[in-house]
Amino acid sequence: GAVVSQHPSWVICKSGTSVKIECRSLDFQATTMFWYRQFPKQSLMLMATSNEGSKATYEQGVEKDKFLINHASLTLSTLTVTSAHPEDSSFYICSARGTTGSATYYNEQFFGPGTRLTVL
Amino acid sequence: GENVEQHPSTLSVQEGDSAVIKCTYSDSASNYFPWYKQELGKRPQLIIDIRSNVGEKKDQRIAVTLNKTAKHFSLHITETQPEDSAVYFCAASIGGGGNKLTFGTGTQLKVEL
Numbered sequence: 001g002a003v004v005s006q007h008p009s010w011v012i013c014k015s016g017t018s019v020k021i022e023c024r025s026l027d028f029q030a031t032t033m034f035w036y037r038q039f040p041k042q043s044l045m046l047m048a049t050s051n052e053g054s055k056a057t058y059e060q061g062v063e064k065d066k067f068l069i070n071h072a073s074l075t076l077s078t079l080t081v082t083s084a085h086p087e088d089s090s091f092y093i094c095s096a097r098g099t100t101g102s103a104t105y106y107n108e109q110f111f112g113p114g115t116r117l118t119v120l
Numbered sequence: 121g122e123n124v125e126q127h128p129s130t131l132s133v134q135e136g137d138s139a140v141i142k143c144t145y146s147d148s149a150s151n152y153f154p155w156y157k158q159e160l161g162k163r164p165q166l167i168i169d170i171r172s173n174v175g176e177k178k179d180q181r182i183a184v185t186l187n188k189t190a191k192h193f194s195l196h197i198t199e200t201q202p203e204d205s206a207v208y209f210c211a212a213s214i215g216g217g218g219n220k221l222t223f224g225t226g227t228q229l230k231v232e233l
Binding site (some may be wrong): 003032034042043044045046049051060091093097098106107108109111113114116 | 121161162164165166209218220221223226
């Protein structure tokens with residue numbers, strides 16, 4: 001149980017275009033999803049926290065108009081990188097936290113496999 | 121906000137030796153400390169965690185110790201094997217693993233034959 005998927009697993013795009021990354025919890029309902037960015041050989045940096053049905057909470061220094069997050073259902077959150085530039089190239093990882101109804105899924109974050117974004 | 125420092129950044133050991141990775145945190149309100157193993161290009165995997173009401177926890181070859189007073193915690197891997205080679209991250213949060221995690225900078229562990 002507790003499987004989280006991401007799509008696509010990798011994407012290459014031209015500078016100035018927008019890219020959407022999906023994060024899905026496959027076998028549990030996720031009230032909260034987290035989005036991280038990881039540059040090569042660096043740590044995971046939390047970008048934002050999204051709760052189903054409400055606006056995402058962004059970490060300091062993360063542009064909310066550039067990184068649009070939507071968490072419209074209990075199993076799906078999307079991250080859209082708008083007007084992508086080469087400096088946005090990174091490994092984007094989501095994680096999901098389950099509902100309060102299940103202690104197993106509520107007290108742990110389950111990570112997706114990540115999406116490698118390359119902006120040319 | 122919370123700040124987590126991790127040392128060393130790289131660690132090379134011989135197979136069968138022990139490896140120790142250390143982390144310090146700044147926010148005394150943090151009460152949950154997980155450790156993750158990440159292989160290249162893969163997702164982080166939770167390998168062990170500890171809560172602030174416990175000083176030590178062990179799971180087979182892996183153990184974690186916590187010193188709340190000094191605000192530091194350590195990962196101990198005994199009898200290292202080549203498959204232990206990966207990047208290890210410590211993290212800290214308030215309230216548990218389902219809450220916001222602040223990660224350390226990572227340690228690249230290499231287990232040599």
